[in-house]
Amino acid sequence: MITSTPPTRQEFVDRHLAVARPLVVRQGLNTWRIAPPWNFDTLVARVGDQRVPLYGSLFDFIGLSTFRNYHDRFLTSAAPTAQPAYLRWYTRQSEARLPWADSAFDALADFWHAPQWLPADGFVFPAYGGRTDVVRQSFPAKGIFVCGRGGMTRWHVDPWRSDAYLCQVIGHKRILLYRPGTAAPRDPEALGSVIDTPDALPPGWPAEPLIDVVLAPGDCIYIPQDHPHAAVALSPSLSLTWNFVHRANDAGYRALVASDADDATLRYFSAPVAQMDVA
Numbered sequence: 001m002i003t004s005t006p007p008t009r010q011e012f013v014d015r016h017l018a019v020a021r022p023l024v025v026r027q028g029l030n031t032w033r034i035a036p037p038w039n040f041d042t043l044v045a046r047v048g049d050q051r052v053p054l055y056g057s058l059f060d061f062i063g064l065s066t067f068r069n070y071h072d073r074f075l076t077s078a079a080p081t082a083q084p085a086y087l088r089w090y091t092r093q094s095e096a097r098l099p100w101a102d103s104a105f106d107a108l109a110d111f112w113h114a115p116q117w118l119p120a121d122g123f124v125f126p127a128y129g130g131r132t133d134v135v136r137q138s139f140p141a142k143g144i145f146v147c148g149r150g151g152m153t154r155w156h157v158d159p160w161r162s163d164a165y166l167c168q169v170i171g172h173k174r175i176l177l178y179r180p181g182t183a184a185p186r187d188p189e190a191l192g193s194v195i196d197t198p199d200a201l202p203p204g205w206p207a208e209p210l211i212d213v214v215l216a217p218g219d220c221i222y223i224p225q226d227h228p229h230a231a232v233a234l235s236p237s238l239s240l241t242w243n244f245v246h247r248a249n250d251a252g253y254r255a256l257v258a259s260d261a262d263d264a265t266l267r268y269f270s271a272p273v274a275q276m277d278v279a
Contacts, residue, residue: 006028013119021224032112034111038169040170052065105142109136118134123245134242142243148233150233162243168217172237173239
């Protein structure tokens with residue numbers, strides 16, 4: 001569903017969360033104190049000297065940079081790079097020693113808030129047990145995603161049987177979302193061809209996506225659990241994103257936990273709540 005009229009919180013829970021139904025809200029972020037689009041120069045001024053992790057077109061770690069150096073190399077040219085490094089900068093997700101984004105989110109906390117139609121409580125992952133604030137608290141895969149034109153996230157299904165929410169803040173990003181169980185594309189790298197043909201599916205991709213949308217600054221998308229999806233930046237792009245499981249649809253997550261799956265993020269977010277809070 002694509003709409004320019006945001007749902008109420010109860011409508012979102014009943015019509016989307018509970019039944020795993022995707023939702024795109026056009027210009028749903030215009031109530032932020034700093035409404036999209038944000039300015040990369042402002043971000044460089046605030047967090048430019050912080051170290052950031054860089055990845056390939058999925059989640060393969062390829063190195064470290066500073067935000068400033070990444071900006072200067074990948075975001076200042078209109079020409080697409082064959083495959084620009086993808087900056088995926090998460091808040092703390094485990095005990096690993098990585099350049100986590102907690103201090104960057106602190107620096108940006110007065111810019112944004114969760115869309116008003118998202119639940120403020122009822123989360124089982126992370127299990128805060130009361131009202132939550134995604135701006136100031138840790139969530140699984142809560143991150144700042146930045147890439148130059150042509151940056152891709154290949155076909156994947158999000159982990160932990162979780163839902164995801166993505167807010168498009170700078171630039172345009174094409175997202176293809178498919179029904180659970182859809183076979184993977186024959187050529188997972190072919191999504192990059194949408195840079196030159198944004199109205200056509202790349203060769204080798206499944207027909208009839210559930211949603212094929214270009215997000216503009218201020219748009220946001222709810223991606224339900226188990227839905228395969230992929231994305232490509234049509235211009236230098238920044239998104240804020242996070243994952244969660246809500247009690248409205250938590251059977252898959254509870255089955256995963258019952259299976260005693262060994263996952264660092266599952267372990268981390270089962271720790272005491274005080275450990276997860278971002279001061």
